[in-house]
Amino acid sequence: MLTPPAALEALLFSSGEPLEKKRLIALLGLKESEFELALKALKTQLDGHAVSIIETDREVEMRTSAEAAGVVKKLHESELARDLGKASMETLAVIAYQSGSTRGEIDWVRGVNSSASLRTLLMRGLIEGKEDARDKRRIRYSLTTEALAHLGLARAKDLPRFTELAAGAKDVVEASTPEAKEEV
Numbered sequence: 001m002l003t004p005p006a007a008l009e010a011l012l013f014s015s016g017e018p019l020e021k022k023r024l025i026a027l028l029g030l031k032e033s034e035f036e037l038a039l040k041a042l043k044t045q046l047d048g049h050a051v052s053i054i055e056t057d058r059e060v061e062m063r064t065s066a067e068a069a070g071v072v073k074k075l076h077e078s079e080l081a082r083d084l085g086k087a088s089m090e091t092l093a094v095i096a097y098q099s100g101s102t103r104g105e106i107d108w109v110r111g112v113n114s115s116a117s118l119r120t121l122l123m124r125g126l127i128e129g130k131e132d133a134r135d136k137r138r139i140r141y142s143l144t145t146e147a148l149a150h151l152g153l154a155r156a157k158d159l160p161r162f163t164e165l166a167a168g169a170k171d172v173v174e175a176s177t178p179e180a181k182e183e184v
Contacts, residue, residue, distance in 0.1 A: 004030060004038035005045060012053070012062035020059055084120070091117035092147065095127055096156055097165045099142040102132065106141070121147075 002010065007028055012019065025035045039060065043053045052065040064072050084092070091114050094106050106114045118141065121127040126147040132138040143156055153159065 004028060004034065005041040008035075008038050008042050009045075009062070012060060018054075018056075018059035018061040022058075024060060084124075085117075087112075087114070088117040088120050092121055092126060092143075095121075095141050096143055096147075096151075096159055097162065099156060100140045102138045102140055104138075 008024065011024060011027060021035065025032060028035065028038070030038065039053065039055070046052055046065075050065055050068040051062055054061045054063050087110075090110055091106055094109050095101055098105070098109075101109075103114060103118060106118070118127070118129075121141075122129065124146075125144055127141050128144050129139040129141050132140050148155065151159075156162065159165075
């Protein structure tokens with residue numbers, strides 16, 4: 001059986017976001033004073049480690065420690081500094097010319113699974129995903145202002161042959177994908 005500090009560590013680690021103290025107390029089945037002792041013990045255990053506990057009046061979160069910030073920053077910079085590969089560029093082009101595309105539509109146009117490319121583009125802030133208004137299970141992707149700035153454009157309509165290619169893409173997607181046929 002886990003000790004209260006170990007159980008608290010498991011909850012904070014697995015959540016990946018701040019948790020309210022009241023919720024943690026309820027999840028752990030502790031009194032407020034017992035929770036404070038467990039929190040203090042966990043902070044002590046993590047002292048000098050790569051992760052630390054960040055605490056506000058209402059919430060607690062496990063984060064990378066300040067001492068580890070430099071090495072973590074290098075990881076993210078190296079990941080974001082790489083050029084976009086062919087697959088990501090194709091995915092970006094599909095989204096640019098057919099804003100509001102779902103992953104299924106993007107996969108159909110490219111002929112391959114686009115999950116990794118979508119993740120890369122999302123991580124770099126070049127696209128954003130919003131819940132489909134008609135089907136909450138799907139996400140529709142569109143360019144961000146960061147992507148437009150990266151491409152040197154004020155708006156997507158400034159892309160070469162935008163009107164022609166966007167209309168053609170829409171017609172092809174609507175005629176060919178099962179998702180689009182369900183929406184019609």
